Each structure stands twice: as C-alpha cells, then as structure tokens.
Amino acid sequence: MDTVKKEPKKVEISSAEWQIMRIVWTLKHVTSSEIINLMQKKQTWSDSTIKTLITRLTKKEFLSREKEQGRYIYSATVEEQATMNEYANSLFADFCAHKSGSVLNELIDSMEISQADIKMLQKTLDNKLATAPEHVKCDCLPDGCADMC
Ligand SMILES: [Zn+2]
Structure with missing residues (x-):
C-alpha cells in the first residue's frame, strides 16, 4: 500500500x-x-x-x-x-531553549536559501515578533538557572 x-x-x-x-x-x-x-x-x-x-x-x-x-x-x-x-x-x-534562537540564526546565516525562502522567513518573523516573549528562559537545570542566564 x-x-x-x-x-x-x-x-x-x-x-x-x-x-x-x-x-x-x-x-x-x-x-x-x-x-x-x-x-x-x-x-x-x-x-x-x-x-x-x-x-x-x-x-x-x-x-x-x-x-x-x-x-x-x-x-x-x-x-x-x-x-x-x-x-x-x-x-x-x-537544546537549551534560551540558546535555540542564536543556533537558528547561525543556521540561517550559513545556509544557502532562495530569495523566496528569505521572504517567507521575513513574514514568519514579522508575525512571531507580534507575540514573542521578551526573554526565553534557560531550561537546562531542573529549577531554572537563577542568575546564570
Ligand atoms: Zn540553558
């Protein structure tokens, strides 16, 4: 099948x-x-x-x-x-939630992608920006990371 x-x-x-x-x-x-x-x-x-x-x-x-x-x-x-x-x-x-954004940025920066893909990314980012939190917390330790991040 x-x-x-x-x-x-x-x-x-x-x-x-x-x-x-x-x-x-x-x-x-x-x-x-x-x-x-x-x-x-x-x-x-x-x-x-x-x-x-x-x-x-x-x-x-x-x-x-x-x-x-x-x-x-x-x-x-x-x-x-x-x-x-x-x-x-x-x-x-x-990955650490706090660091995912920078990994994603590095990924996009180093990848060959088309102009159409870049426009799609820009649109997605514009939409995300409207509702994004100011800060994403590190989730590496069970009780959070106190003042380390
Ligand atoms: Zn972390």
Missing part, C-alpha cells in the same frame, strides 16, 4: 538512511536495484550495505514494499516535509 500516514512518527533515521529516503521520496516507487544504482553514483557503498539500509527502513516502517512481477517495489510511508520538520524539531528540542 502506498498510503501516507498522517500522524507524525518519531524520526529515528541515520544520515545514511536519509540518503535512501530522499531517493524514494523523489521517485515515489522504486526497486532496490534502482536505489542501489542511484546511491552508487554518489557513494562508494556496497550493494549489501544499501540493501541493509533498505531493510532497516522497511522494518522501522519508513518504507513499505509490494511485490510486483517478482520484484519488490518500495515506497515511503511518511511524507518528506513532515519527516524533515519532525526531525528538525526533535533536534532543537534537545
């Missing part, structure tokens, strides 16, 4: 597995030999390494497979945008 799950899924995907997912998201329905072919144009990974990654993603239910004319066709069970958002959110959830 190529039904896309609606609820966000805890994104435990390794860097290598992301490469596989990006191929499947782009091509939608793909065989393991097509994935191997495309991966080997970018990486020096062996067939068995790539097959292991595909199997792992299938077991974790990020990929599903269906037999068609004797071969398995793989497709994603999760949406790309939702999965990227969830992954980025879970990353930032581990």
